[in-house]
Amino acid sequence: MxxxxxxxxxxxxxxxxxxxxxxxxxxxxxxxxxxxxxxxxxxxxxxxxxxxxxxxxxxxxxxxxxxxxxxLGELSPLSLHLRETALPHMLRLYEATGENVHLAVLDAPTPDTASALYVGRLTGTGSIPTLSRMGGRHPLHTTGVGKALLATRDALWLERYFAAPLERETTHSITSERELRLDLERTRARGYATTHEEMTLGNVSVAAALGPVDGLPPAAVGVVVHLERADERRLGPLVVQAARDIRAALLADSR
The missing domain is CATH 1.10.10.10 (Winged helix-like DNA-binding domain superfamily/Winged helix DNA-binding domain)
Structure with missing residues (x-):
């Protein structure tokens, strides 16, 4: 009651x-x-x-x-500032790849309840279907944008995050703290995160964090492609450059 x-x-x-x-x-x-x-x-x-x-x-x-x-929701900085500034760069990334492009932020009232909140999305007729939608949310550990965001968190935050069990979305989902920590180390080393059928079977994602911007939550941009078209060596640099361009535009707008 x-x-x-x-x-x-x-x-x-x-x-x-x-x-x-x-x-x-x-x-x-x-x-x-x-x-x-x-x-x-x-x-x-x-x-x-x-x-x-x-x-x-x-x-x-x-x-x-x-x-x-x-x-009223469209008056949020996530719409007026982040998404509107990011859209031209997301469009360029879509034109370069022909794949789904996602923009997400870290929604974390507490680390153990944190998730990736999707605030922007571009897709086309040739893009593979995904579960994501604008305003939707997905786990951090099974999505490319989510892993990119996790890789920006400090040791204390991650300790609290790992206090909650990691749920399995597919047979490929990483639910081991040790394995996910190793994956995050690889993400930091190369500058972008990847998932391989961890949220949806047949889908691969590549994503990069934008870096801090005053007044906005941590954000990441990424692409989702079919397993057969997943050329990470090509997609990784494209996603990293898009993240840099979006952050630079955001910082320029805030001056």
Missing amino acids: ADEGEGMLARAMRVLQCFTDDEPALSAARLGELTGLPSSSLHRLLASLTEFGLLTRAAGHRYTIGVRLWE
Whole structure:
């Protein structure tokens, strides 16, 4: 059951956080199950969220995330500054490779709950299908951008990160702390991270961290290609250069 002393904002967040990739549209009954809020309180809250455009009524007496919430999200520095600045360089990387290009940031309330949050994506008709989407998140240890971000963390941060078990996404996922640490050492040595079918079978990713930029979380850019087209010796330098170019543009904009 919800805490009776819980504030309105906390209850609103309890509702909004129910919407996921698997359940983008939810009925009031389902929201009641997920939040534990009393029916009367929930319906008043849904009416308010709908009135302000944070939720929208959908077919089948269900609710979806509203346009106003999307509009507010686009005012985030991740959209206005990072993604908009990165897009021309991501486009050049896509034109050079013809493959999926991803931009992600480290979302880490705590190291043991950290993930890669995808804030930009370019794809084409010839690109291999991926699980990623803008606004979606994936584990750090199974994605190229995630490993690139992990490689920027210090020893204390990584110690806390490894306190939580690493979940296996495919049979190729690295779930051993020792093996992943060795992989991160290789990432630092060559300047870019790789994954081989660790998030999705048949997919290989190559990614590089941007380096620190004031006012923004750690970020990385990468490409995802089919195993048969994965020429790391060619893709690695292209991704590293894209990361450098994006950071340089971000730093120039902030002067």
